[in-house]
Amino acid sequence: MIGKVLRASSLFRRQYGHLRGFLLWAELLKEKLHAHGQPFSVHVPGARAPIWLRARTSDVEAFCQIFGHVEMGFFSSSHAHYMIDAGANIGLTSVFLAMRYPDARIDALEVDSQNCALLRRNTAPYKNVHLLEKGLWSHACKLKILNPEAEPWAYRVGPAPEGAADGIPAIGVAELLAASGFKQVDLLKIDIEGSEIEVLNGQSGEWMGAVKTMAIELHDWMRSGCSDALQRAVDVRRHTRHQSGEYHVIVFE
Known part of the structure; x- marks a missing residue:
């Protein structure tokens, strides 16, 4: 026993x-x-x-990944200033990063209101975490949840009908970076259930040069083409690549 x-x-x-x-x-x-x-x-x-x-x-499993296996532990910087946590869910990655980098700004993006409620509660003690009830996309637009019957942690999104009043706001990396006031994204974490295709196939050429490290979970099992989109997007710069748990980690030179 x-x-x-x-x-x-x-x-x-x-x-x-x-x-x-x-x-x-x-x-x-x-x-x-x-x-x-x-x-x-x-x-x-x-x-x-x-x-x-x-x-x-899946919260407990995610907790074990972040605080047990320390899947974000690969990131180490003595002068990190700005990070993006896209697909922040209930804020576990944001809390982990805020504990390690209390002086860095962390923009935590999440589309679901139930997740946001717990995300807000978990990150409230960390004033450097900024909650954005938005999705990450190729550009500013409105989104809708494509599988509302799913659990909140597995929602997928797509473009909302034009003129929809209840759409979920979305924003691009370039817009986030401009609003932050920083010139560089020290860490861009993306876990957005297949929407990485739009983010990477869209206007990534406008912001990829400003990213220092990217950690992305790919969802080819959900949508074919995720891995190809990542490869095309990152090949514009010299980089190294390795795996940390479920994350593909790209470190740009």
């Missing part, structure tokens, strides 16, 4: 030490006491406030 517990908690004990890591793992077990979608909190060592997750959803 003890051996089983130690093996199960080893992911977090390696990251946070035996005691603090074990306590964090134990808190995650509270998920089993809650109904589907019911929020519960966990305490990450070093975080300013508890992090809220929805029980029996």
Whole structure:
């Protein structure tokens, strides 16, 4: 029994030490006491406030990726100023980055109102995180959710009918960069359920030269052409490429 517990908690004990890591793992077990979608909190060592997750959803898996496997841990910079978290979901990546880079501006983009509610709650203690209830697209426009029957963390979006009053606002990387006041995006994280095709096939030539590091999750299983779009977009600059968990990481020279 003890051996089983130690093996199960080893992911977090390696990251946070035996005691603090074990306590964090134990808190995650509270998920089993809650109904589907019911929020519960966990305490990450070093975080300013508890992090809220929805029980029996993909939130716990995402939490393990970000705070257990530390999939964003590849990024290291002594002078990061501006980051974009596109497809921020409930804010786990934004919190992780804000903890490491408290002086950097982080624009967190999310299209779903339910996700945004928890995103706002999780990032409230971090004043350098700016929540934008928008989607990332090739340009400023209005979007609609294409699969409203899906869970909020799996929504896909597409262009809204022209003149639609209830469309979701979208923005391009170039517009985000201009509004930020910075000349460079130190980290561009993209996890937008297939919409990376539009972002990369659109006007990427206008902003790709300003990106230092990109971390992108590709969804070829959902929409064919995601990998091809990435390859065409990044081939305009010299770069290195590696994998960190589900993210394809591109570091430009």
